[in-house]
Amino acid sequence: xxxxxxxxxxxxxxxxxxxxxxxxxxxxxxxxxxxxxxxxxxxxxxxxxxxxxxxxxxxxxxxxxxxxxxxxxxxxxxxxxxxxxxxxxxxxxxxxxxxxxxxxxxxxxxxxxxxxxxxxxxxxxxxxxxxxxxxxxxxxxxxxxxxxxxxxxxxxxxxxxxxxxxxxxxxxxxxxxxxxxxxxxxxxxxxxxxxxxxxxx
Amino acid sequence: xxxxxxxxxxxxxxxxxxxxxxxxxxxxxxxxxxxxxxxxxxxxxxxxxxxxxxxxxxxxxxxxxxxxxxxxxxxxxxxxxxxxxxxxxxxxxxxxxxxxxxxxxxxxxxxxxxxxxxxxxxxxxxxxxxxxxxxxxxxxxxxxxxxxxxxxxxxxxxxxxxxxxxxxxxxxxxxxxxxxxxxxxxxxxxxxxxxxxxxxxxxxxxxxxxxxxxxxxxxxxxxxxxxxxxxxxxxxxxxxxxxxxxxxxxxxxxxxxxxxxxxxxxxxxxxxxxxxxxxxxxxxxxxxxxxxxxxxxxxxxxxxxxxxxxxxxxxxxxxxxxxxxxxxxxxxxxxxxxxxxxxxxxxxxxxxxxxxxxxxxxxxxxxxxxxxxxxxxxxxxxxxxxxxxxxxxxxxxxxxxxxxxxxxxxxxxxxxxxxxxxxxxxxxxxxxxxxxxxxxxxxxxxxxxxxxxxxxxxxxxxxxxxxxx
Ligand code: SF4
Numbered sequence: 001x002x003x004x005x006x007x008x009x010x011x012x013x014x015x016x017x018x019x020x021x022x023x024x025x026x027x028x029x030x031x032x033x034x035x036x037x038x039x040x041x042x043x044x045x046x047x048x049x050x051x052x053x054x055x056x057x058x059x060x061x062x063x064x065x066x067x068x069x070x071x072x073x074x075x076x077x078x079x080x081x082x083x084x085x086x087x088x089x090x091x092x093x094x095x096x097x098x099x100x101x102x103x104x105x106x107x108x109x110x111x112x113x114x115x116x117x118x119x120x121x122x123x124x125x126x127x128x129x130x131x132x133x134x135x136x137x138x139x140x141x142x143x144x145x146x147x148x149x150x151x152x153x154x155x156x157x158x159x160x161x162x163x164x165x166x167x168x169x170x171x172x173x174x175x176x177x178x179x180x181x182x183x184x185x186x187x188x189x190x191x192x193x194x195x196x197x198x199x200x201x
Numbered sequence: 202x203x204x205x206x207x208x209x210x211x212x213x214x215x216x217x218x219x220x221x222x223x224x225x226x227x228x229x230x231x232x233x234x235x236x237x238x239x240x241x242x243x244x245x246x247x248x249x250x251x252x253x254x255x256x257x258x259x260x261x262x263x264x265x266x267x268x269x270x271x272x273x274x275x276x277x278x279x280x281x282x283x284x285x286x287x288x289x290x291x292x293x294x295x296x297x298x299x300x301x302x303x304x305x306x307x308x309x310x311x312x313x314x315x316x317x318x319x320x321x322x323x324x325x326x327x328x329x330x331x332x333x334x335x336x337x338x339x340x341x342x343x344x345x346x347x348x349x350x351x352x353x354x355x356x357x358x359x360x361x362x363x364x365x366x367x368x369x370x371x372x373x374x375x376x377x378x379x380x381x382x383x384x385x386x387x388x389x390x391x392x393x394x395x396x397x398x399x400x401x402x403x404x405x406x407x408x409x410x411x412x413x414x415x416x417x418x419x420x421x422x423x424x425x426x427x428x429x430x431x432x433x434x435x436x437x438x439x440x441x442x443x444x445x446x447x448x449x450x451x452x453x454x455x456x457x458x459x460x461x462x463x464x465x466x467x468x469x470x471x472x473x474x475x476x477x478x479x480x481x482x483x484x485x486x487x488x489x490x491x492x493x494x495x496x497x498x499x500x501x502x503x504x505x506x507x508x509x510x511x512x513x514x515x516x517x518x519x520x521x522x523x524x525x526x527x528x529x530x531x532x533x534x535x536x537x538x539x540x541x542x543x544x545x546x547x548x549x550x551x552x553x554x555x556x557x558x559x560x561x562x563x564x565x566x567x568x569x570x571x572x573x574x575x576x577x578x579x580x581x582x583x584x585x586x587x588x589x590x591x592x593x594x595x596x597x598x599x600x601x602x603x604x605x606x607x608x609x610x611x612x613x614x615x616x617x618x619x620x621x622x623x624x625x626x627x628x629x630x631x632x633x634x635x636x637x638x639x640x641x642x643x644x645x646x647x648x649x650x651x652x653x654x655x656x657x658x659x660x661x662x663x664x665x666x667x668x669x670x
Binding site for chain 1: 214215216217218220221222223224226228230237238240241244249251254255265266278280281283284287321323324329330331333345346347348349350352353356357358359360361363395396399400429431452456459460463495515518519522612613614631633634635636638640641
């Protein structure tokens with residue numbers, strides 16, 4: 001499986017929904033699966049407890065959703081624990097784009113660092129979008145970052161994302177490490193000006 | 202936009218560069234790591250052939266996976282052992298100080314760092330753990346990060362971050378007897394909602410906050426994230442300085458005086474501008490308990506479980522889910538709800554004063570039949586001091602188990618777990634579905650003293666009944 005890299009301007013594929021507000025990262029990946037020193041096995045374990053409960057009828061288990069890469073969610077998705085295991089699990093299952101009413105902040109940042117855009121739209125729009133998606137899971141949806149839209153053959157929805165994240169996906173600079181390392185001299189200057197790293201002088 | 206707040210001042214000191222697109226490269230003064238969110242970060246660093254830039258600004262401990270009954274190495278769980286061994290190896294090869302098992306300074310990362318004096322006013326503190334907000338109690342900007350950011354901080358001691366707005370939450374009055382910091386923060390989250398703080402840093406201020414001990418302040422800031430605020434902080438004052446004085450990593454001698462004057466200069470100005478301000482009365486708050494599946498679903502001990510039909514529209518669905526999952530009936534009092542397990546511990550309420558308050562309730566009483574109750578001190582130091590005060594004996598005599606320090610049943614990554622549909626009274630911070638180790642286990646969050654009262658009566662109890670005279 002290829003993971004996101006470089007500029008992320010278009011994503012297209014099939015979509016499905018996970019419905020409900022305040023879906024926390026403990027549900028996306030239960031704590032027992034954090035016992036690992038590598039992220040590689042997480043894709044299988046995404047939403048493990050919810051899936052277990054629904055015995056094969058969870059959206060992440062349905063045959064028609066295999067290979068889909070766009071997830072439509074509701075409000076405050078990804079709240080709770082900061083575990084990057086949650087977006088890692090979604091990414092390793094195959095998710096490349098998440099659209100919802102709103103996202104928890106740390107989750108949004110973790111997705112950004114992995115190259116998975118999280119975009120928002122109003123409650124009304126998301127409800128409508130979820131309905132369309134659920135009516136026909138085999139249709140292809142096209143996401144266009146520049147237009148900030150997601151569309152099928154007939155309908156198009158306007159989406160939002162904060163400017164910083166937009167630019168990072170657009171330019172491919174969402175993988176921050178190298179950018180941060182460029183500023184060696186400035187980092188050293190910051191250190192020199194911090195009282196607590198200089199005996200409070 | 203805010204100005205003149207502690208948040209603004211500390212932010213400015215740590216700003217390395219404005220990045221294109223509105224985020225800032227922010228320097229991290231104290232980086233804390235543990236076994237769960239760091240191994241993949243070190244692996245990524247090695248892959249990129251990068252080194253740890255300032256090994257002396259990263260400090261490690263082990264907390265999430267440690268067993269609390271027998272801490273003999275190797276751990277009986279091979280995965281837990283592998284995680285600890287990996288952390289040890291990474292610290293060793295990168296020159297990072299590790300506070301391991303048997304070091305007297307090991308503990309839940311948000312308990313051990315403050316008690317060593319590592320957390321100080323004016324710092325930026327980052328850790329791959331959402332409850333890093335705890336350290337804001339000292340007047341630091343402290344926030345949780347994901348593993349990719351742990352990698353970035355290791356490599357560059359900095360990360361890309363957007364400046365938050367600042368909301369001041371002013372709490373008047375003083376808390377009644379039997380009402381603790383935990384009740385106050387559960388009440389605030391109930392008022393503002395679990396996502397009310399998204400995009401904000403919370404400044405907690407006002408008489409009721411100033412009256413809190415450092416431990417109480419840590420409880421408040423710890424749960425800022427449960428209200429959606431990535432960081433919460435309290436301006437440093439004499440209580441802060443007194444706590445820090447003489448701690449292992451606190452400034453000493455002449456540096457101490459200079460430190461105090463710098464710390465004082467960081468306090469939010471009297472004419473500081475906030476993006477939002479909220480005021481509430483602390484004296485009207487009652488002991489608070491969660492009944493649902495988010496920390497925002499809290500009510501006072503004297504209230505009834507809300508009827509989803511009469512809640513605001515946007516809360517109805519999650520309230521219905523909660524009633525179903527928790528198997529609690531709307532319109533019934535929460536007081537008297539039977540419980541199975543009692544847990545006192547965690548980075549929210551696993552500190553000495555928490556155990557002391559709980560022990561007052563437990564003293565000369567017995568845990569109700571059929572209830573499993575246990576105390577897990579937040580750190581080796583807490584355990585040691587509690588034993589010196591004889592608290593362990595009080596709990597043991599009453600029928601509690603007394604365990605070794607760790608995260609334990611807060612998230613149940615170690616052998617301490619709920620079983621099946623068990624329902625717990627817990628002093629921890631999250632009541633999410635499945636949080637305490639059983640996919641359908643249930644959690645009621647409350648103060649440690651309330652957990653103690655629940656253990657004695659075998660059901661949710663108003664702790665004030667135990668505190669008369
Ligand atoms: S005690 Fe709980 S919330 Fe705190 S760090 Fe440990 S697992 Fe996280």
